Amino acid sequence: MALDETQPLNSLGIPKRPQDTRVVVAMSGGVDSSVVAAMLAEEGYDVVGVTLQLYDHGAALAKKGACCAGQDIHDARRVADTIGFPHYVLDYENMFREAVIDEFADAYLAGATPVPCIRCNERVKFKDLLATARDLDADCMATGHYIQRKMGPNGPELHRAADPNRDQSYFLFSTTREQLEYLRFPLGHLKSKAETRALAARYGLSVADKPDSQDICFVPNGNYASVIEKLRPGAADPGEIVDMDGNVLGQHRGVIHYTIGQRRGLGIGGLSEPLYVVKLDPETRRVVVGPKEALARKDVPVREINWLGDAPFTSATEWHALVRIRSTRPPRPAIIRPLSEEQAVVELLEPEEGVSPGQACVFYEEGTTRVLGGGWIWRGY
The missing domain is CATH 3.40.50.620 (HUPs)
Incomplete structure (x- = not known):
């Protein structure tokens, strides 16, 4: 009609x-x-x-x-x-x-x-x-x-x-x-x-x-690892837990059991300082750990961007906005620098811990409730 x-x-x-x-x-x-x-x-x-x-x-x-x-x-x-x-x-x-x-x-x-x-x-x-x-x-x-x-x-x-x-x-x-x-x-x-x-x-x-x-x-x-093992048998191959210099600190039971920022359950006690998962390397089956400050990131690569702003995404060299890198965290000030219509580097004005590939990075307009879109965090972490 x-x-x-x-x-x-x-x-x-x-x-x-x-x-x-x-x-x-x-x-x-x-x-x-x-x-x-x-x-x-x-x-x-x-x-x-x-x-x-x-x-x-x-x-x-x-x-x-x-x-x-x-x-x-x-x-x-x-x-x-x-x-x-x-x-x-x-x-x-x-x-x-x-x-x-x-x-x-x-x-x-x-x-x-x-x-x-x-x-x-x-x-x-x-x-x-x-x-x-x-x-x-x-x-x-x-x-x-x-x-x-x-x-x-x-x-x-x-x-x-x-x-x-x-x-x-x-x-x-x-x-x-x-x-x-x-x-x-x-x-x-x-x-x-x-x-x-x-x-x-x-x-x-x-x-x-x-x-x-x-x-x-x-x-x-909430047991992700059990679902992955059911979907991809043999996925939980053991490997090494190493520090940021490559020194072996222990063994793990499968990369899929760990997430960026994790501290508990690493099985590498007796160390002088608490260590956190700072990187997962599935190719070498290594879990890389380091001090808490090693988790802090300012530059976040983002791709598959969906832009909802009024002007074209690439019409500006940078956009000042608020961004959220996890659903449980509040939006924080950032500068979004477009590389193409679907890729950008997001510079967080204050470093954030636990930035993880596979999570979304969502953009918000400063001073309003408007959602400007977002993309997917990828590579390097």
Whole structure:
């Protein structure tokens, strides 16, 4: 149906009446996406719920309570039945393994510390699921992510959530301009998760008190190494723990058991000072350790950049911004120096410890909540 530009914008920013606006809601089975679906249905929108089955109902690698498998699919369907809108389950198991799980395993074997949740949003939810929403003639797709979409002078912008404790901008930096035109995030303006749960209770949703999912959905109890060993048998070959001069200090049970910045569990006690993992070398099967100050980095190479600023990325020799190098750390001042449209060197104004390849480096505009995009940290660490 063609848009009527004379029609006032509805709450989703579309010039249609809610009842004439079809919204596909990506439902994980958790409280957030369930509240989005119920909220939009209450406003009169033509809601269609879609849940992705990403592995065989939790039987493969998934842990109990993980999203997109088993009980969560059942919970999403029950919410749809309670509110009264259609709900579909799409089998994306093979796609998820190829696009997310396999890369996760290979990145770990290469000494990186990957963030598969970002790849899942980028390659599955905001790509193939979004295409499915278009195939269903939806006017937009809504999710339960805590992030805000705001209209700026040059179109929709991505902004951090109103609740800094729930903000998911780190995991959504790769959202493209085209995707942002179509996506909606109805929870981004809420001040706390308590508000979301209160809404779930008001709507009578069975998931109102359901605990939040923790860690990576397909990693049981946060034990990455066990998943890697299952996916890549023989990956945990032992090797040497060496200092920064190459002196052997001990033996390890596999590079995949270590991460940059790790101090505990190295098995090399009796030394005069505490040592930390400063580098992983899968080719030589060596774990390199050093003093804490050896972890500090100022220059961070970044690639696969998704730029959401108004001017072209390479139109300036440098951009002054805030950057976040891990999801658990606050944004810090930095200078971003483009090398190409997709590569840059980020200079941190104050050194950061534990900069690790495979993590994201997310850019934020100084003095505002706007997300300017980001990229992936790579090489040299």
